[in-house]
Amino acid sequence: MKKCLRYILVFLFFFILVLLGGFFVVDHFFPLSITNNKTTQTILAEDGTPLWRFADENGVWRYPIQLDDVPNDYLDVLLNYEDRHFYEHVGINPASLLRAAWQNITNKRIISGGSTISMQVARLLYPHDRTMIGKLKQIFRTLQLELHFTKDEILTLYINRAPFGGTIEGLGAASWSYFGKAPKALTRSEAVLLAVLPQAPSRLRPDRYPKRAKQARDKVLARLAQYQVWSPDIIEQVQKEEVWVYPRKKPQLAPLLARRLNQQYPNIDIIHSTIDLSLQYSLEDIANNRKNQLPPKTSLAILVVDHTDMSVKGYIGSVDFNDKERFGQVDMISSLRSPGSTLKPFMYALAIDDGMIHSESLLQDTPRISSDYRPTNFDEDFYGPISASEALKNSLNLPAVELIELYGPKRFAGKLASIGLPLESNGNNPNISYILGGASLRMDNLVSAYSAFARHGQVSPLRFTQDEPLLSKPFISDGSAWITRQMLVNNHQLVYKTGTSYGYRDAWAVGMNPRYLIGVWVGRPDGTPVVGQYGSITAVPILQQVNSLLLNKERRLNRPLPLVTKPATVTSAKICWPSGQALPANDENCHRQKNAWILNNMIPPTLDTLTVLNNNIYRSGWVTIWVNNEGKRVSADCFNAHKKQIALWPIALENWLLPKERRQSLFPEMDKDCPVFGKDVFSPLNIIGLRDKQWVKRLPGQQDVTIDVTPQGGTGDKWWFLDGDLIEQTHDDQKVALRVTQTGLHHLLLLDQSGQILRLSFTLD
Template sequence: MKLKKLLFAAVTLPALFFVAFIIADALLPLPMTELKPTQTILAQNGVPMWRFADSNGIWRYPITLDDVPDYYLQALLTYEDRHFYQHAGIDFLAILRAAYQNITNRKIVSGGSTISMQVARIIDPHQRTIIGKFRQLFRALQLEWHYSKAEILTLYINRAPYGGMIEGIGAASWSYLGKAPSELTRSEAALFAVIPQAPSRLRPDRYPDKAQKARDKVLARLQTYQVWSAEVIAQVKQEEVWIYPRKTPRLAPLLSRRLSQSYPAKSIIRSTIDEPLQYALEDMALNWKNQLLPKSSLAILVVDHTDMTVKGYVGSVDFRDASRLGQVDMIKSYRSPGSTLKPFLYGLALNDGMIHSESLLQDVPRISSQYRPKNFDTDYHGPVSVSDALQRSLNLPAVQLMELYGATRFTSQLNSIGLELSSLENQPNISYILGGVSVRMDQLVSAYGAFARQGNVAPLRFTLDEPLLDKRLINKGSAWVIRQILALQPVPMLKQSNNPIVPLAWKTGTSYGYRDAWAIGINPRYLIGIWVGRPDGTPVVGQYGTLSAVPILQQVNSILLNKQRSLNRDLPTDPKPESVRVANICWPTGQELDSSDENCHRQKRAWIVNDMIPPTLEQLHMLKNNLYRSGTITIWINKRGLRVNADCVGATKKEIALWPIELEGWILAKETRQTLIPPTDLSCPALGDNQSFPLLITGIRANEVLRALPNQAQITMTLNSQGGNGTRWWFLDGNLMTETISNTAFTVTLNVNDKGRHDLLLLDESGQIDRIYFHIQ
């Protein structure tokens, strides 16, 4: 009967215990969700750049069992839980042995906690009481019920305390040793196996002697159980425990914050950043800091345009400098781009066949609207080519082209490839091309990739998980030509060819009021973005792209080229596409002519894309004025060379190429309409011959020297005009003074302190110009 009762109890009690455990497990689930997440941002080589701790300041670096050496797991399990794979969470023999040792020695000699019990205490902390111990045992059983041995062991190596605010061997290895846990030596593995027993007392950076004694205890245990050979243990014992002072990861802070916000659920984010390059760029920024004006900052962005991965990211000159708003990321801030949008306009116009590389543009005063910008040097240069206008960043030719291409069309094209142009009212207008809009550096640099990626644009890639998504902006030929122009590469002479490795191509920009100084560069492998200015948008007089940003661009370019040489890596090439050829074109028509043709006034060697050779562009306001249109006109002349009607005796046809009338004040005398168009033979005049009289300034002579009367601080002169047509616009030193109708006189008052040479320019409604220089003494 007793035997039956014993058998019944032996069966019933475990069953009841199991049922009770299942009920308790359902009522008191494991508090795994209470583990607070942390984030670590890695460089491409796996080195932590920045860490974001949890709300308690704890940092963890999650790893798997494959990320640690086998000998670390051997040391850990031998010292902490030899029967880890045999028990179900509780090792009763170990508990009894520990109790006996502690009682007989009258102090705590060893503990009986298994790995599972230690994980239980980590995820559900409790007081060191009898109730707390039972709670720990219950949690250990729960862990074994819900998780595999590998999962429990993974929890331990990621949650074990290592002193201070460090949890897990991943964070400990990077914090104490500055390397990945997979690179631990046997000595370091033995040390890291024992530190969690007393993390504050055994910190190797503070107490190396205590840490070494604890490590040697692990080695003794490994030798006792013959896990490692005696030779290996003897060799390991010779290594001293000596740790460098801990260095918290502090690299690319603004990029790290950006990635953390983009991927909030990821605990480990591996970026595409080149760690050595990032260090070099941040050091360089700090060196430039003292050369900048107070409260000024800078930003540097480096992108490998072969795959659009971000390799360097410096969002401010000094993250810790509050006076310079160092925590404001200027790479993702909206700022005026100055002239940095001009290459896109020329590229789009080239793509559409509106221009070629040497098309004739007009750098002359504007009269057709209230928007009258000036060049940076406040001067006018008359006839200029596309390449010259882009290289010199002239404003008025860009405005001429923007009017013809269309501001709305231009804006939508750039928006379509991710370059958002933002303004106060978001109404596209021609001022956009000169910086009357806001852009972000990351989007701007991405868009510049079109000139290195055969016309394709792809968003920047901050992690390798982000796909490379190309979208076409312009054709291959147009992209190649614009890059050649920006690289200051001349059109080769006959039987010459361009180097397929294109040197640094770059474009500067300066916003209104000197608020933003830009330089965007394209070298054989990298896109480089540089911005200098005050984050609060305050003007900085004398700060402009060439002076402030280009030196930084050139220094970054040197660092990148030296890096290529040190890696012994070939530079990417950009050979001339088959769609591009060289042609001899002539001004003023812009067409392909022989140099002996009398209509070829000036011959240029041009890049031609897809065999499109468009004629010279007019100003928008002149397209409706047939009387003053440029291009080629047909006239009839007699034997004396005089202009006659077509039905006159002996009349022969003649084609004459005319320059745009706005350029009359800048071209040679032999190129003007007055010279090119012969006078009329009054005996047989041409029908509709209504050429206007030339426009002249009266009231002052060329190179006249003006002096004030004694005791007078001002000089007064009366100006008028002769000839010309319609409304007249008067400019003094590039600034519009007044507007007059027909031959109307007006008075000008000058200050005697404005000594030196002055430029007086008169422009009429037909586009005729007269210009006089005078001096004040």
């Protein structure tokens, strides 16, 4: 008998060894893999609320969580209802299997499977038929799970893979879908319901069958009472609660941001964005309300950034993601568009840093001709002498062209590219048109570049996720940033710049308050024009609405706004035009006095245009002359001659100056006894052959009239404009034949190479 028992034990020993050996061999050749169930991707708001979810190829959404994210109440229910000995067995509970087999045999149908949580995970990872072979496969995979994973890891797999009805898998997705909250915030009643739901997810869905769900929940509560998991008082309290869930709703906020992050981080399951959930809701409401006010096929984009850490708080890439006629799925925040005048603040800031201008430098808003820029409408709408601050605030084109010509278009474009704002154009050959919108850029890069004015001259890339670091790159000085911001001030809490591209295709407003950067764009994604669409008319009202929303939010949070302090490198000074420098107010060369912000105590003189500088034509600034004791102008070698300095205005401004400020008035009368020989310092421009306001009559029987006109004075090439159209280009005193056919009032304008202009009008009868 003992010998027989020994043989049995030896046989069992070797049998177990063979089974174990076979198990490890099969485990080696058929390894367990959980990657065949690829987790879907979820984009979260700053507070952890799902904004958008990307399902798998079957439309299933999973929201992976860790055990620390699961409430203890849920774990109590799950383990006591599904697998009370989960942490004691090796994945298979023989007693449960035998009990399930007996129930199935006696009832002649499947009553229960006797599966542990580990076995359920194995079935979720490797689905099988309900046959004996299928059960053996499940057991094998279960033992593999127990071999390669800890109990907590297996439990985590179950929590993230269990079915919860429809296309929802995992406790995280179920909690957000049914109750609109994170799993950690589930109530006891909700935890019990979600613990039992995977038993029959289609039959017990609480959004469709609340009565069935309540019955199943109460059945679980009875089990908890039986095993004294919870006290009778708690169970009674939970039983009184009705089963109520949100209407099933997919997270659908910030779709274009979600797509952007999905493309940028395709292998990350959960992306923690920096989006402010309540702000995003409000911005989408603003876009939806504005939609009906916009012309057909017009979209808009809004970008809000907290410039204290460069985190993106609001992202509206189109007016309506689902509106195909408005190209709603085109993200205008990342699309190339013409910036209009929104680049001008950078030009002024760089010019200040370069010592070219201060805040009140004299600039010229006058008609001009150059190889790259030809005005097409010479009307009366020019300011003439204009300060840098007024030119920027009024977004005047010609002063900005004056600056970029002197600074250098390639240098300007290179500076912007170095901080992440590349400009693109046909041929990518930077020219002066860039400052007027003659290149394309992206809104996100533009708003990032504007951080220089809020972050002491440092430019920082936008941060779309909480894991992205805050980086900075120097661009302009702190003082230049502060001065430029002051030049743009509209009110003390909102600074902004507008832009309108050629043909009314893009309307812009980019602004900042003490905490936020705001970018607004309005236009048609297909690039077709919308006549009358200006940045100041179309985009600014949206900017102001968003700004009010943000400031109200700060007040509700009782959060103090960051303070903007003047850098020590910036001081104020009283300067005089036309020299642009500091002079006593009673100095005869101080024609107009201004209060200017200056950088590093530098007071740069007034600039001349590039044309005047290159040709040495009628330069402005200080001119030295010689006068006698009577104050008359004389030659330097005359008796009693002494030096006198005169500050001259730029020649192109002559038509906008007071009579006493013009060159002819500034130069003293010539002394006939000791005159100055040689070419005079100024030759005013005139027209011979036609007087201002002259009436011209046609000869009898003729339909038109030809008027011969000749320029007098001025210098270099001359351009003739009749009623706004360029009709002739001549040199020096070359005669021009004006052929006029239409009766009525006509306007003639003559422009010379130095920038002088002469206007006159005449009427053809």
